Amino acid sequence: MSRYRGPRVKIIRRLGSLPGLTSKISKTKLDRSTLNKKISQYRIRLEEKQKLRFHYGLTERQLLKYVRIARKTKGSTGQVLLQLLEMRLDNTIFCLGMATTIPNARQLVNHRHIFINDYIVNIPSYNCKPGDIITIKNKEKSQSIINTNMNLSQKLQVPNHLTFDSTQLRGLVNQTIRREWIDLKINELLVVEYYSRQV
Template sequence: MSRYRGPRVKIIRRLGSLPGLTGRASKPKSSYIDRSTSNKKISQYRIRLEEKQKLRFHYGLTERQLLKYVRIARKTKGSTGQVLLQLLEMRLDNTIFCLGMAPTIPSARQLVNHRHIFINNYTVNVPSYNCEPGDIITIKNKEKSQLIITKNINSFQKLEIPNHLNFNSIKLQGFVNQTIRSESIDLKINELLVVEYYSRQV
C-alpha cells in the first residue's frame, strides 16, 4: 500500500487531530450524521484499525513501513507499544517537524528528500534515518535552503520543543539530546491497540 496523498482534512475529520499530517482543525460532523451512527455498534476490529490508521497517517508511513517497525519493536526489549512510538518519534522527518523546521511531517520529508538537511555535517536524504543522541541537524549552506527553513519557522510557531531536542534559532541547528521517553510523546493514541491489530501478522 502506497503512502497517502489524498485530502488531509478528510482524514482528520474521520480520525481526529493529527498534527503530523496537517495543522488544520477538523470541522465537526453534522448532527444528522451523529444521530445516524450513534446506534451502530463499533467492532473491536474497527477500533484497532482506526488507532493503526492514526499512527500511519500522523507519521506518513506506508502499511509495509509500519508493519516493519512493529516487527522491530517486538524484537526489542521493553513494551512493544512504547518502543514502537519511540522508533517513530526518532525518525529524521518527525524530528525536523518537532524542531519546528517544517509545518508537517510530509513537509519535513520533502526537505530531507531534496537534500536540504545535514546530519553531523553529512547530507542525509533518507526520511526514515534514525536520529541518535549527539546528532546535530543543520541546514545546507545555500540561500534557498536557509530561506525555506526560516520561512517555515516564522510562519509556523511550534508550541513547545520536546525535552529530548534543542534548537538554536540563530544558527538554525537542532540537537538530539537523548532518545525520547515514552511519557514525553504527545500523541493521543492507544499504541497497544496498534500492536494488537498486527498481532497476527508478526
C-alpha cells in the same frame, strides 16, 4: 500500497487531530454517538493503527516493519514502536519546528537541505541517535525555506529530548524520547494488538 496523497481534512475529520499530517482544523467532526451501529473491537484497533500511520506518513509495509523491529527489541512493544517512529529524521525536523508538517519535513530531507553531523542525509526514515547535530545546507534558498516554515509553524515548544538554536538553525538530539513526552493521543497497545496476528 503507496503513500497517501488524498484530502487530509477528510482524514482528520474521521480520526481526530493529527498535527503531523496537517496543520488544518476540521470544522465538522464525525460524531460516533449519532451512529446507531455498534462499534466493533476490530474497528477501534484499526482506527488507532490508521492514526499512527497517517500522522507519521508511513505506508502499511513500513509500519508493519517497525512493529516487527519493536517486537524483537527488549521492552514494551508499544513504547518501543513509538520511540522508533519519533526518532525518525522527518519527525525530528517537524518537532524542531523546521517544517510545518511531517510530509513537509520529508520533502526537505529528500531535496538534500538537511545535514546530520556535517553529512547530507536524504533518507527521511534515518534513525536519529543521541548526540546527532541537525543543520541545514548553507545556501540562501535552504535558509529561506526553513525561516518561512518556522514562521508558519505553530509549534511553540520543542520536546525535551531535543534542543534547537534558532539563530544558527541548528538542532541537537539530547537523548531518546520517553513515552510521556509524546503529544500524540494514541493507545499504542491497540496498534500492537491489531498486528498481533500478522507478526
